[in-house]
Amino acid sequence: MEEYNSGEEILFNSDEATAPIKECIEGVIGGTDYNQNKINQWTASIVERCLNHFVKQGRAFKYIVNCTIMQKSSAGLHTANSCYWDTATDGSCTVRWENRTMYCVVSVFAVAVA
Amino acid sequence: MMGTSDTYLIRPNHQEKFKPAVVKECIREVVRERLTGVRYDDEEVRQLSTTLADSIKDRVKKAGFDRYKLTVQVVIGEQRGQGVKMSTRCFWDADTDSYAEDVFITENLFCVVVVFGSYYY
Numbered sequence: 242m243e244e245y246n247s248g249e250e251i252l253f254n255s256d257e258a259t260a261p262i263k264e265c266i267e268g269v270i271g272g273t274d275y276n277q278n279k280i281n282q283w284t285a286s287i288v289e290r291c292l293n294h295f296v297k298q299g300r301a302f303k304y305i306v307n308c309t310i311m312q313k314s315s316a317g318l319h320t321a322n323s324c325y326w327d328t329a330t331d332g333s334c335t336v337r338w339e340n341r342t343m344y345c346v347v348s349v350f351a352v353a354v355a
Numbered sequence: 356m357m358g359t360s361d362t363y364l365i366r367p368n369h370q371e372k373f374k375p376a377v378v379k380e381c382i383r384e385v386v387r388e389r390l391t392g393v394r395y396d397d398e399e400v401r402q403l404s405t406t407l408a409d410s411i412k413d414r415v416k417k418a419g420f421d422r423y424k425l426t427v428q429v430v431i432g433e434q435r436g437q438g439v440k441m442s443t444r445c446f447w448d449a450d451t452d453s454y455a456e457d458v459f460i461t462e463n464l465f466c467v468v469v470v471f472g473s474y475y476y
Contacts, residue, residue: 275438277438280438280440281440281442283440284440284441284442285442285444288442288443288444289444291444292444292445292446295446296446303445303446303447303448303452303473304445304446304447305426305443305445305446305447305454305471305473306443306444306445307428307441307442307443307469308441308442308443309430309439309440309441310439310440310441311432311437311438311439311440312437312438312439313437314435314436314437315435316432316433316434316435316437317395317397317400317432317433318430318431318432318433318439319400319401319404319430319431319432320404320428320429320430321404321405321407321408321428321429321430321431322408322426322427322428322429323405323408323409323411323412323427323429324412324424324425324426324427325412325416325424325425325426326424326425326426327424327475331424333426348428350426350471352424352426352447352473354476355475355476
């Protein structure tokens with residue numbers, strides 16, 4: 242019987258994931274300024290693009306992609322994660338991006354399926 | 356990694372299913388306990404966000420979702436009337452996996468907590 246992952250490693254590589262996530266962000270909000278009307282659309286596109294990118298790799302993972310966009314004011318923001326999973330196979334990747342008028346933080350969590 | 360029995364189960368039974376309402380209660384209790392009366396202070400919030408995430412994870416684990424892998428995300432920010440938007444998309448098994456969230460806002464800070472539960476077959 243054929244094994245599902247013949248030779249494919251089940252390990253989420255967080256370093257390799259940063260570049261594609263950055264590209265997804267740049268693709269959507271690259272040259273733009275904070276706009277209250279468009280922000281729903283932006284967060285939805287960023288999150289869908291990132292998710293599609295990872296799903297296309299066809300690996301045996303469940304994905305959770307989270308995106309936060311905040312207008313630049315003098316306010317501070319902190320993000321923290323705590324996970325209960327199998328550290329050998331599961332992983333996460335968080336990317337911070339900013340431009341003149343806003344901050345964007347995208348987190349991707351990958352959880353192995355058995 | 357997971358409990359010893361019933362590894363042949365590929366779907367959670369009714370009692371074991373990830374219940375967003377129960378988890379939301381867990382989140383609410385921990386957040387209100389830790390953040391009522393707290394002012395936003397950069398150093399303190401840095402520590403607070405990580406400890407909060409760990410406490411919530413431990414609390415949810417105790418609630419008894421044994422076959423679930425948990426991911427807890429805590430976002431705490433200073434409230435100065437700026438705009439913030441957070442969205443999430445998940446690629447998972449909608450029959451077994453779910454999430455719970457809660458938002459806590461005070462005069463000078465806001466805190467968003469999301470807990471994702473994904474079933475381990």
